[in-house]
Amino acid sequence: MNPVIRGIVIYLFLMLIFRLSGKRTLASTTPFEFVLLLIISEVTQQALVGEDYSITASLVLILTLVGTDLFFSVIKSRFRMFEKVTEGTPVILVANGKPLKERMAKTRVSEEDVLEAARNLHGLGRMDQVKYAVLEIDGSISIIPEEND
Amino acid sequence: MEKIKHSLELDEDMSLFKKGWKIHIIAWVVFYVLIFFAAIGLFGTGPLSYSEVSNEGGRIKYERFLRDEAETEVIITADNVVDAVHLALPQDYLDYIGIVRFNPEPQTRELLNHTVVYTFPATGIARVSMLVKPKMPGRLTTDIMVNGRKFALSHIIYP
Numbered sequence: 001m002n003p004v005i006r007g008i009v010i011y012l013f014l015m016l017i018f019r020l021s022g023k024r025t026l027a028s029t030t031p032f033e034f035v036l037l038l039i040i041s042e043v044t045q046q047a048l049v050g051e052d053y054s055i056t057a058s059l060v061l062i063l064t065l066v067g068t069d070l071f072f073s074v075i076k077s078r079f080r081m082f083e084k085v086t087e088g089t090p091v092i093l094v095a096n097g098k099p100l101k102e103r104m105a106k107t108r109v110s111e112e113d114v115l116e117a118a119r120n121l122h123g124l125g126r127m128d129q130v131k132y133a134v135l136e137i138d139g140s141i142s143i144i145p146e147e148n149d
Numbered sequence: 150m151e152k153i154k155h156s157l158e159l160d161e162d163m164s165l166f167k168k169g170w171k172i173h174i175i176a177w178v179v180f181y182v183l184i185f186f187a188a189i190g191l192f193g194t195g196p197l198s199y200s201e202v203s204n205e206g207g208r209i210k211y212e213r214f215l216r217d218e219a220e221t222e223v224i225i226t227a228d229n230v231v232d233a234v235h236l237a238l239p240q241d242y243l244d245y246i247g248i249v250r251f252n253p254e255p256q257t258r259e260l261l262n263h264t265v266v267y268t269f270p271a272t273g274i275a276r277v278s279m280l281v282k283p284k285m286p287g288r289l290t291t292d293i294m295v296n297g298r299k300f301a302l303s304h305i306i307y308p
Contacts, residue, residue, distance in 0.1 A: 001217065001286070001308055009308075020176035050218055088169060089162040092155060100151040106170050132157055144157070 001050070003057045007064030010048055015072075019086060023139040024108045087137045094133035097146065107135050117141035192216065192307055206298030215283045215306045220249055223279040227271070227295050234269040234277060237261075237294035245289045245306060249280040264294075 018025070048061055076083035093104050099111050114133045118124035121143045132144040150167065190197035191214060198214040207227040215221055227234045236255075238248075240263040255267035269277055286308040293300045 020173060020180075022173060084160075084162055084165055085169075089160055089165060091163075091166055092153060092157070092159070092161060095153045095155060100153065102150045106150070106166075132155065134157070134159065 003048075003052070003060045004064045006048055006050070007061045008068055010044055011065055011068045014044065015086065019088070022108060023088060023135060023137065025139075090137060090142075091135045092132055093135050093141070094127065094130050096132075097128035097130055099127065109135055109141065114141060114143075118143045118145075190214065193219065193221070200303075202300045202302065204298055204300065206296055209293065209295070209300045209302065211302055211304075213303060213305065215304050217283050217286045217306055217308050220280055220282045223281055225277045225279065225293075225295055227275045227277075230271045230273060230275045230296070232270065232272065234271050234275045235294075235296050236267045236269070236277065236279075237264045238267070239264050239291055239293070242289065242291040242293065242302075245284055245287060245304070247282045247284050249282050252278040252280070 049057060072086070076086065091103055091107055093100055093107065093109055094114055099114065104110065104114075111127065114130065115124075115127065117133065117140075118127075118130050122145050124130060124143065124145055129146050130143055131146040132142075134142045134144070136142055150163065152163075186192075186197070187195075189195045190199065192198075193212055193214040193216050198212045199210070200213045201208055201210045203209075205228075207225065209226070210224040212221045212223075225234070225236060233256075243265060251267065251269075253269060255269050257268045259266045259268075269275065283304075283306045286306045289302075289304040289306065291302055293302055
């Protein structure tokens with residue numbers, strides 16, 4: 001198959017699969033997920049190049065992937081809705097120290113995940129010290145600590 | 150879902166999140182359905198893909214679903230062979246399918262009227278294994294001749 005078509009198909013498939021599997025999937029939160037990500041990259045590499053190890057094919061593929069990414073970044077900057085649909089939006093998981101259970105269940109984030117982020121980012125030890133916890137579009141959890149007056 | 154008022158400068162879109170959640174559920178179901186069918190051979194290598202055609206001259210075991218550039222084995226068994234197995238592969242088959250190797254190797258190969266005829270000296274029941282590799286994706290229906298008997302093979306080659 002033509003490398004340009006290969007590149008575009010793989011790019012679109014990966015975009016679709018990562019978007020549909022949810023933010024937390026493959027956010028490299030555990031060593032196993034990191035290894036899984038490496039395996040996916042290896043499988044993708046094989047699908048991209050097949051048995052064609054020529055420099056030309058590599059250059060064409062790199063050009064195609066960068067070109068496709070550039071195309072979508074332009075579309076996203078012009079159409080905000082397209083960006084929201086393809087990348088999602090941040091979601092608040094904890095507000096004023098209270099976990100929002102339904103949101104956490106739907107995004108597959110546990111209270112322990114939030115507490116872990118709170119410990120790592122701000123050295124916080126309890127949920128009531130967290131003013132807001134936000135699941136960002138890259139799958140990471142941001143913590144805004146409760147202000148102490 | 151919980152509705153909250155917050156003071157963050159955050160582009161949270163809960164209506165889109167809810168719609169996205171429903172699409173996620175549908176997508177996950179589709180994922181598992183695809184994984185199930187892939188496991189049973191919809192994309193090759195599984196019971197859904199394994200096929201056999203037979204007639205009074207013998208039988209051919211092959212895979213119905215192939216993947217581009219992925220090798221697979223076709224096993225040809227000929228019964229009541231007198232002196233040789235003559236395997237005739239039409240050119241339209243060879244346009245899609247490349248022959249990697251035969252086991253055993255043919256004694257001769259001839260090109261006759263858009264058909265390549267391979268000859269394997271044998272007697273009795275003869276079994277020839279043909280390792281093949283699809284050259285391009287597509288749908289292929291063809292007739293393979295073994296000692297003058299016709300076997301209809303059908304392939305879907307995925308990209």
